[in-house]
Amino acid sequence: MPRFSVIVPAYKVQAYLHECLESVLSQSFEDLELIAVDDCSPDGCGAVIDEFAARDRRVVAVHLPGNAGLGPARNAGLARATGDYVLFLDGDDTFVPGALQAVADRLKETGSPDLLVYDYARVYWSGEAVRHEFRAHLSEAGPAPFPLTDRPGLLKVLMVVWNKAYKREFLEREGFAFPPGFYEDTPWTYPALMAAESIATLDRVCVHYRQRRTGSILRTTSHRHFDLFEQYERVFAFIDARPELARWRAVLFRRMADHFTSVFSARGRLPRGTRADFFRRARRHYRRFRTPGATPKFTTRLRHALVRLGSHRAYRAIMAARALKKRAGQGVSTAARAVRGALLQLHYRVQRCLPLREDRAVFAAYWNRGYACSPAAVEERVRELAPHVRTAWVCGPEHFHTVPPATRRVRPGSAAYWTALARSKYLVNNVNFDRRLVKRRGQLLIQTHHGTPLKHMGLDLQYRPAAARDMDFARLLRAIDQWDAVVSANRHSSLVWERVYPAAYRTLEFGSPRNDVFQRATAADVARLRETLGIPEGHTAILYAPTHRDYVRPQPHLVDLERLLRALGPRFVILARPHPTHGSPFPVTDSPRVIDVSDHPSVERLCLASDALLTDYSSLMFDYAVLDRPIVVHAEDWAAYDAARGTYFDVRAFPPGAVARTEDELIDIFATGHWRGSRSAQLRAAFRARFCPYDDGYAAERVVRHLFLGEDLAALPPVVPMEDRRPAPSLGGPGAALFPAPR
Structure with missing residues (x-):
């Protein structure tokens, strides 16, 4: 008997199925069986499953004679499961490395509960991965296992079957099975959470939930979205058959109403001409299963009231009005930003007409991400060796805590920021300042870079489109023309910088200040x-x-x-x-x-x-x-x-x-x-x-003595032998x- 039975239904996912099955079989935890169910898929899913079954004895291949749908396909896998725990994975999703070992360890720690809920991340076709907004409910703090009454917030976590591990004895005792139709997870996950006597959580991403551009069932325009009503009928029938679960009725009533409105509002789900019928059925279910005790916020209560009244035109009108108000607000915000930007640029022009402040220096690093790298090392030495120079550091408010108390903090894009750029004699950065910077006569712009180059940089990227992407080389040349001095760590760096950033600056081989x-x-x-x-x-x-x-x-x-x-x-x-x-x-x-x-x-x-x-x-x-x-x-x-x-x-x-x-x-x-x-x-x-x-x-001392204090190169501290x-x-x-x- 394996520890885990992992059930993977497959239908029209041939492009993703290989990665999915491989993510299961390559887990460091190997005590498992993988039950792959070919739901009579018209593409190559069946062949992929057979290929894996031939190479790995842990794979059980199941071929259905006809397309039964996601729920019945999972049932076919359940019928063959022999593991202590059952896990589900859709054919286009994947387990992350180490997921099953983490699940096994957490189950052992929590005394083998009926149910373990773990985290997931949505992975978009662009490659972006985003954890879900209710992951705080998966905290492992506190006693475990526990009943749902101790952690009712788990009902807010996405109601899917594949973010949980189920004790097989629990499933058999309760007689759980998936219904046919869309939204088959709904009448499975809610009853499972309510019926489980012991639940545990794992605050770790175990599944990558693929967000496909096309092909997702729930994004398909189909009359089958009306299956949602039957699925909630099954949920409430489960509650009605168990009086001890009556406490959850109000919560699930609210979840049902929210689900109805989200499907109604989603673009492209309901076929043309069916929206009024969907709303009428939502009204009947609302009135049929209405339960006092749900107290949502005002906007949610308004949506629910419109469902109860069955006024789909009013609902659509109000939702359209809210969307219009939001767009109008965005337009006003855009206009306000444009006006503010114009005023700040006018302020910058005025400040450039005022005298330079010889005792001011402004520093930044890594696109204003905080006090770091060689500019930070130079700024520290300026305060020590040239205390008459007042320093300011440019960074976002979230990075203010990294800046020393003696250094002035300047928010990017503020009036103080433009004043600092216009009036300070010394400008120090390891990247470029704002592209709108106009360096004045008498200003000294010091470029420290941020490391010795191994990879191609600057103009060499003209021939590396994968790395350059949309780099504006003309803008780059305008920026480097403003550099007065470049601090170099070694001769290799000097030769590279002078070729890929060709301009009239001086190269100072002083070493890398950040390494001091x-x-x-x-x-x-x-x-x-x-x-x-x-x-x-x-x-x-x-x-x-x-x-x-x-x-x-x-x-x-x-x-x-x-x-x-x-x-x-x-x-x-x-x-x-x-x-x-x-x-x-x-x-x-x-x-x-x-x-x-x-x-x-x-x-x-x-x-x-x-x-x-x-x-x-x-x-x-x-x-x-x-x-x-x-x-x-x-x-x-x-x-x-x-x-x-x-x-x-x-x-x-x-x-x-x-x-x-x-x-x-x-x-x-x-x-x-x-x-x-x-x-x-x-x-x-x-x-x-x-x-x-x-x-x-x-290195930083050499920079300060030469550029801030004006000492000759011969007077600088000699290099200490290796x-x-x-x-x-x-x-x-x-x-x-x-x-x-x-x-």
């Missing part, structure tokens, strides 16, 4: 950071930071972090850090040894807290090398990345450490200790010598004992 902290931080600083992140004492922390792929959506997840942890051993943790433009987080994992640091404001502090870096083609490897700690490069899709984005050298030929070309090689590198071996240390030393010659902890540098120490456990790089 690696030389200045102490062991106490590192220990404090590790404690803040929750890294257990004596454990080794691996920072996993992959780069962004411009050419693919959603972003691929090429490393199974849980598998990697099994190879590393119990005294390792992984700090998981997706790229800021990654678009989606890493797959959710319940492992306490995977620490999600995607929202941490400072990647430099994450580097300090970690003991080694695992990356692919991220420029973070150039910065991390300053710490002289192990770096492992996972280059599984190098050919695709190099072809689509373009690179300035083959990192596999000149790496900062061990290189893995597959996940198996990656596991082997860590399992054998090669990641911190003498050969890796030699590679890192050569890499540091080439790309970190000036990163001695004084052998005399003492980067912040690694504080990992015994497993992180590092081989020092050869001197």
